[in-house]
Amino acid sequence: MHIIKLNAIDSTNSYLKKLSAQEALDDFTIVMTEAQLEGRGQMGSVWTSKSSKNLTFSVYKKFSGLEFQHVFYISIATSLALVKTLQFFSIPKLAIKWPNDILAENKKICGILIENIMRNQTVSNSIIGMGLNVNQTEFENLPKASSLKLITGDVYNIDELAILIVNNLKIYFNKLNEGQFEDLKLQYEDLLFRKNKPSTFKDAEGLMFSGIIKGVSNYGNLQVLLEDDIIKEFSLKEITLIY
Structure with missing residues (x-):
């Protein structure tokens, strides 16, 4: 090298x-x-x-x-x-x-x-x-x-x-x-941090919400299980994990 x-x-x-x-x-x-x-x-x-x-x-x-x-x-x-x-x-x-x-x-x-x-x-x-x-x-x-x-x-x-x-x-x-x-x-x-654990997130507008990290998509979006049992995908600019 x-x-x-x-x-x-x-x-x-x-x-x-x-x-x-x-x-x-x-x-x-x-x-x-x-x-x-x-x-x-x-x-x-x-x-x-x-x-x-x-x-x-x-x-x-x-x-x-x-x-x-x-x-x-x-x-x-x-x-x-x-x-x-x-x-x-x-x-x-x-x-x-x-x-x-x-x-x-x-x-x-x-x-x-x-x-x-x-x-x-x-x-x-x-x-x-x-x-x-x-x-x-x-x-x-x-x-x-x-x-x-x-x-x-x-x-x-x-x-x-x-x-x-x-x-x-x-x-x-x-x-x-x-x-x-x-x-x-x-x-x-x-190895994903907080995977399958209830976590708090902040969206692009600064609103806080709860969810559970389930994985990532092939394109790298974060897959989060929301309270209504729907898995939603988020890009890097759309979500911040609070920990």
Whole structure:
């Protein structure tokens, strides 16, 4: 794998996206940085990380004809690869908060941002950005954030974590290339945070309601059982889980 290491950058996703537009990149090219100055999350949120304490990197992934209807499986494969890596280190109580936040002991330890380049209704390549809280121990004004060190007390080698994650990405993307959609989706749903538990949600208008997470659709919408025994699907912009 080709690894590009930078001392500081605004966003590893933005850097890798520009680089891929300028030259042909090898599959699984990685951009890592010690300090990400303008890290981005889902729906324009900001991801903050202390310099040299965490793993902030992006991976370039090429595809050959992955259909648009299966684009969410990129998120599924990435989430499963991260969980598999963290299981290797015996991180307890792992879960995936839809669509792709990784939790441990009900606290967020990793965020994922995926940017896809489409051609003719298929995905040609993706920029997969990941921010994993590793050795940082203070998260000011972020009560739902944690790190591997806070959870276990151990100090982790960031480069080793990155290599293990990419090796697991290769395993799960091979499954995706082989068309193992049902198996990947079942594994993902087994790890869904709050699945089959009564939960509180907020809709786009700010109204609160109760429901039970049952799974996700093939397009990645969250399937929620409502009080009238109807399962309704919600996109990312339509619903927020309150926990």
